[in-house]
Amino acid sequence: MPDNNGREQWGSKIGLILAVAGNAVGLGNFLRFPVQAAQNGGGAFMIPYFIFFLILGIPLMWIEWGIGRHGGRFNHGSAPGMFDVLWKNKLAKYFGTLGLFMSMVILIYYTYIESWTLGYSIFSITGYYFDQHTAEAMRTFLYSYQGRAAGEHFTGILPAYILMFVTFGLNFWVLYKGISKGIEKLAKVALPLLLIFAAILAVRIMFLGTPNPAIPENSVWNGYGFIWNPNISLLSDPKIWLAAAGQIFFTLSVGMGTIHAYASYLKPKDDIALSGLTTAATNGFAEVVLGAAIAIPVAVAFFGLQATQEFAKGGAFDLGFVSMPLIFQRIPLGQVFGFLWFLLLFFAGITSSVAMGQPIIAFMEDEFGFSRKKAVGVVAIIVLIAVQFVVFYQKYGFLNEMDYWAGTFGLVVFALVETVLFMWVFGADKAWKEMNEGGDFKIPRVFYYLMKFVTPIVLFVLMVWWTVESAIPKLLLNGVSNVDKPYYWGSRILMAVIFVGLILLVKKAWKNKINEENELR
Amino acid sequence: MGLTTGGIIFISCAWGSITLLTIYCFVKVIKSEREDKNNKN
Numbered sequence: 412m413p414d415n416n417g418r419e420q421w422g423s424k425i426g427l428i429l430a431v432a433g434n435a436v437g438l439g440n441f442l443r444f445p446v447q448a449a450q451n452g453g454g455a456f457m458i459p460y461f462i463f464f465l466i467l468g469i470p471l472m473w474i475e476w477g478i479g480r481h482g483g484r485f486n487h488g489s490a491p492g493m494f495d496v497l498w499k500n501k502l503a504k505y506f507g508t509l510g511l512f513m514s515m516v517i518l519i520y521y522t523y524i525e526s527w528t529l530g531y532s533i534f535s536i537t538g539y540y541f542d543q544h545t546a547e548a549m550r551t552f553l554y555s556y557q558g559r560a561a562g563e564h565f566t567g568i569l570p571a572y573i574l575m576f577v578t579f580g581l582n583f584w585v586l587y588k589g590i591s592k593g594i595e596k597l598a599k600v601a602l603p604l605l606l607i608f609a610a611i612l613a614v615r616i617m618f619l620g621t622p623n624p625a626i627p628e629n630s631v632w633n634g635y636g637f638i639w640n641p642n643i644s645l646l647s648d649p650k651i652w653l654a655a656a657g658q659i660f661f662t663l664s665v666g667m668g669t670i671h672a673y674a675s676y677l678k679p680k681d682d683i684a685l686s687g688l689t690t691a692a693t694n695g696f697a698e699v700v701l702g703a704a705i706a707i708p709v710a711v712a713f714f715g716l717q718a719t720q721e722f723a724k725g726g727a728f729d730l731g732f733v734s735m736p737l738i739f740q741r742i743p744l745g746q747v748f749g750f751l752w753f754l755l756l757f758f759a760g761i762t763s764s765v766a767m768g769q770p771i772i773a774f775m776e777d778e779f780g781f782s783r784k785k786a787v788g789v790v791a792i793i794v795l796i797a798v799q800f801v802v803f804y805q806k807y808g809f810l811n812e813m814d815y816w817a818g819t820f821g822l823v824v825f826a827l828v829e830t831v832l833f834m835w836v837f838g839a840d841k842a843w844k845e846m847n848e849g850g851d852f853k854i855p856r857v858f859y860y861l862m863k864f865v866t867p868i869v870l871f872v873l874m875v876w877w878t879v880e881s882a883i884p885k886l887l888l889n890g891v892s893n894v895d896k897p898y899y900w901g902s903r904i905l906m907a908v909i910f911v912g913l914i915l916l917v918k919k920a921w922k923n924k925i926n927e928e929n930e931l932r
Numbered sequence: 933m934g935l936t937t938g939g940i941i942f943i944s945c946a947w948g949s950i951t952l953l954t955i956y957c958f959v960k961v962i963k964s965e966r967e968d969k970n971n972k973n
Contacts, residue, residue: 424965454942461946632934639946640939685964689957696954700947716933851964 418486418777419590420676426595428689431673433598433762435664435694436605438524441756442727444658444698445638445707449723451654454641457699459655464695467656467869470862471665471826472691473854474833476683477846479674488675488773490668490829491917497837504921506832508913509825510668511771515790515913516817516906517667518767519797520810525760526578528753530556530571531732535749539564541740546722549733559806568802575802579795582761586768587787590676594765601758606697608755612748613704619712622741629715634708637716653876656869662698663691666822666829669766672773684850705752710734713741731756768794778920800905807898808891816906820882827870830862839863 421427448456482493490510494503534540543549555562556571565571585593621630645651660666674683707730710719714734722734739749768790775786801810833842843859884890891899935943 424968425961428961454939454946457942457946461949628933630934635943636933636935636939639943640933640936641942643938682964685957685960689954689961692950692954692957695950699950851960 418483418488418676419783420678422591422595424682424686426591426599427673427677428686428693429602430594430598430762430766431670431686431690432693432697433602433759434669434673434766435662435690435763436602436697437662437664437759437763438528438727438731438756439658439661440694440698440702440759441609441705442702442731443661444702445705446723446727446730447654447658448638448703449707449720451651452642452645452648453637454639455643455646456651456655457639457641458646459652460658460699463652463656463659463869464691466861466865468659468663468665469688469691470858470866471660471830472663472670472687473683473846473858474830474842474862474866475665475670476674476687477842478829478833479671480677480679480681480683481845482671483675483677484679486777488672488777489770490671490825491774491920492778493671493675494829494832495921497832503832504917505914506828508910508917509821509828510671511774511913511917512906512910513667513817513821513825514669514672514767514770515794516813516821516909518764519794520801520813520818521760521764521767522579522582522794523575523798523801523805523810525757525764526571526575527553527556527732528756528760529578530574531736532750532753532757533574535736535739535753536746538746540736541746544737544740546718546733546737549737550729552736553728553732554806557805558803572802575798578761579791579798582764582768583787583791585761585765586772586790587784589783594673594769597765598762601762602693605755605758605762606701608751608758609697609701609705612752612755613701615742615748616705616709616712619709619742622712626715629712631708631712633716634711634719635704637711637719638703638707653873656873657877660822660826660873661819663694664763664766666824666826667767668770668825672770673766675773680849682849682851683846684852684854686851706730706735709738713738774916774920778917779923797905797909800901804898804901807895809898809902812885812899812902813906815881815885816903820877823870823874823877827867827874830867830870834863834867 478493478497482488482496485492485496487493487496489507491504491507494507497503540549540552543552551560551562552564554560555565558568558571585597587593616631619631621627623629664670677683707719707723710722710730714722722729735752736749739745739752742748771790772783772786775781775789776783781789801813839859839862847854888896888899
């Protein structure tokens, strides 16, 4: 591809699509989605899920691609600069700081979670946990690996720490290699491989049938029924709709500034209409077809409906790191299938985490003129320092607190800000033209109205709902033990330091620019 | 329990629509990339 204002560029369109899809396809597709579907009305959950896919997911995808490509035209690869060109107001760039904050904070703890999947892929192929035959034992194995409890396999946190370091190194090595030679190459290998691994597992599980003929109700088909049989009466419950909207939000990795960063390396006439839709569809395929066909059906087949519900209530980690390892112990070639499962999670994780590193690196490069090497080095040092708190204080809820404010609540706030800025402040007509520019197809006109009216309203309702339902209780530390409270505050202080630091960096970057302009005059 | 008729309908619609959309999009992307290359040549 020809030069792009001297900035890096994607090697191919398919590479870019795989990179953005890789960003979206993460641990949530294989762990969070089946739990959400099963807990919220089974097949009936898919009705609001698809509605929100159309009115929230796809519009936000196009909005973020549009903002990103538009910002790239002005040599901005991160939200502060992008917002600054959308809204000629000195506050705009500070709103954009949210896009740096969210991706950076999530990167800090996500890299650590990602390293568990790498560790478990090694433990699977070596059969290291294959002597842990109960859920309690498997949970102890996980906790002892994380340094949260004493266990017979791990005497300390060192193995987890080393693997965190390896994962961290891999992430920053890919980021250092750059857009086409690092991120794109990784996506071209990792995304197809993870889809193949997931397909192999899904097919294997489908043919498991009834593993124990003495208990016929424990079957894969009952597992499918658990996820897909519709409980239509639940559709009148607003919680189901909000859960579906939340899932669409998480799964597409919108609201964190990563898609903007990737799209900024496009040329002004490159397509975003088809590319945005393709990434959303690929993520949907990985989630609805593959994600729903693995963890829950196999758990029902081996443990029954009630135990699976307990695992699902325990959350995504219980399902992924406790129930799945127990199942791999019980199937032929379990070590290989376990290896594939955790490696696919690792690939899903790393293609997402490199995307989270890109906005802040692009910010350093574009706004401070740093070389890629210097930008990656600076970000790596900051993240490495911050991740220490996550590793050593995870058992006190340090990670959970970061995950809630940056990885959950913050996303909807940022998405609402960007939607209002693009569709209302920048202007819906200009935004619509931007999104259709160079498009391989024309976005149906109905999306103009969806993006302008429906998407911001849905985001606003979601934000208000989450504020009342969880943000206020979380803020007041309801249900947090006195022992853990200082660590929750520590987590908040760390996030505040990062946020204030980013605000000051943004301020300095713009001050430097004004000084440079004055000198040129 | 197994899959009820409703479950079969939902799983078929969900899997069918998302798979078709994904295939349609990728075919279109590959075609457009090929056209771009031909135009450049």
